[in-house]
Amino acid sequence: MRENKNNLVIRNAKEEDVSTLLSLIKEIAEYEKMSDQVIATEETLMESIFKNNRANALILEVDNKEIGYCIYFYNFSTFIGRSGIYIEDIFIKKEYRGNGFGSEIFKFLARKAKEEGCKRIEWSCLDWNEPSIKFYKSLGAVPMDEWTVYRLTEKEIIKLSEI
Numbered sequence: 001m002r003e004n005k006n007n008l009v010i011r012n013a014k015e016e017d018v019s020t021l022l023s024l025i026k027e028i029a030e031y032e033k034m035s036d037q038v039i040a041t042e043e044t045l046m047e048s049i050f051k052n053n054r055a056n057a058l059i060l061e062v063d064n065k066e067i068g069y070c071i072y073f074y075n076f077s078t079f080i081g082r083s084g085i086y087i088e089d090i091f092i093k094k095e096y097r098g099n100g101f102g103s104e105i106f107k108f109l110a111r112k113a114k115e116e117g118c119k120r121i122e123w124s125c126l127d128w129n130e131p132s133i134k135f136y137k138s139l140g141a142v143p144m145d146e147w148t149v150y151r152l153t154e155k156e157i158i159k160l161s162e163i
Contacts, residue, residue, distance in 0.1 A: 084120035
């Protein structure tokens with residue numbers, strides 16, 4: 001399916017989009033072979049995104065059909081002394097990929113970063129996801145090979161908080 005990227009609408013998600021967001025999150029999890037890790041619910045998304053403003057959600061539409069989403073939030077660089085945008089997810093349904101919509105969401109976020117004085121846009125990518133890596137490099141993105149991402153999960157957070 002070839003769509004004109006001029007038909008793309010990028011809009012802020014609204015509370016009534018929460019079920020669509022969850023459905024799209026489940027689709028990206030399936031693509032990333034991580035479906036078993038999705039524990040998000042409509043309620044947790046509603047609380048985190050719309051009630052507590054912990055993240056921002058964008059919906060991508062073509063002809064009033066939701067074709068993808070983006071979740072991002074702000075981080076901070078002490079070295080630069082400025083905030084940046086961290087992209088948690090960008091997902092476009094398979095049948096809509098290759099139409100320039102990925103580039104459009106990055107352009108959208110770049111304009112937002114520029115307007116808000118953000119000095120970086122960062123994200124993570126799975127090592128095996130060659131199509132995405134190729135796309136990111138085509139934008140001029142560079143991998144941060146000298147950095148390793150570390151994570152504390154809920155179990156470790158609870159354990160550490162009780163020490």
